[in-house]
């Protein structure tokens with residue numbers, strides 16, 4: 512039985528009649544731009560995340576860009592962000608003329624190494640962007656302490672972590688801004704592109720709403736430059752339908768992750784990552800280097816929502832294992848094969864913004880993500896475990 516990396520139909524088609532119903536409603540009222548479903552979706556997301564303001568936007572990438580625009584980040588500014596993340600985090604900084612300064616990550620939780628971030632703060636640093644990678648919170652107490660010490664703004668990239676929590680607080684709701692994505696592969700996967708920005712601050716929220724619509728207020732008067740960052744009414748209406756099922760989607764992913772960990776940790780040479788080494792990056796890296804295979808773990812205090820279930824395959828065997836899984840019909844992917852400090856488009860950045868990301872480089876060689884979507888059936892989970900077992904033998 513082949514197992515794809517993701518099967519959007521397995522989640523969406525059971526909702527077909529609900530989705531068709533809301534489609535008909537939007538078709539009939541005809542308010543395709545900023546229709547009532549947009550505000551309703553914002554309200555529901557704000558409630559779920561226990562945050563004051565939510566602004567629905569065109570994508571997770573635009574959400575990041577808008578948060579930095581609202582902070583008036585620009586030329587001469589430096590912004591700290593992890594070297595091991597999706598490109599959009601750094602792309603948003605660079606598009607505004609600011610300099611991304613790449614921070615190494617923790618080999619246990621895959622998130623920003625706050626000690627390394629602290630070492631890279633300069634007089635030009637304006638903001639820090641923790642990414643809650645693969646569905647698990649970055650170490651936010653340390654991030655917030657660092658930001659307070661140096662007066663930095665905090666923009667949380669929670670594209671992969673909507674609904675994940677850190678000691679009870681929602682990822683995205685702890686900093687000045689939090690951003691989310693509804694790209695189909697994200698945990699709350701939409702029907703095309705979409706995103707959200709949240710903030711606890713009313714003035715920030717007003718600025719975001721204005722930026723979303725060309726900085727236009729009132730109509731045809733522009734005091735600052737924004738863009739067309741609106742979410743379609745139809746997208747909001749369809750996402751509201753899925754939001755009602757979101758807790759069950761998350762529970763299914765968590766159960767799949769627990770199943771993999773229970774089964775795979777029985778194999779010889781396989782260990783579960785040790786949360787005691789989280790945020791002691793150099794130490795954790797060397798400790799894990801001996802083990803052939805390291806399974807991911809939720810660190811204490813984190814409600815992990817498992818956007819990805821990511822193995823570390825040491826000893827240069829990652830590509831062979833990936834090949835064996837693909838040949839066995841098991842979808843798998845390397846998130847991410849090239850760290851941001853090594854991207855060609857950033858080669859002309861100052862040397863100082865691209866150094867000291869050795870753990871990230873190591874991870875780029877070792878990581879492999881397995882299918883984790885909630886609709887995997889038991890036979891598929893067994894298939895994945897069997898194929899990994901054969902590939903590691």
Ligand SMILES: *Cc1c(COP(=O)(O)O)cnc(C)c1O
Nearest residue numbers: 570571572597599670692693694
């Ligand atoms: C997906 C993702 C984004 C971008 O979201 P889009 O909606 O695809 O623009 C940004 N950051 C991270 C970490 C992501 O995973």
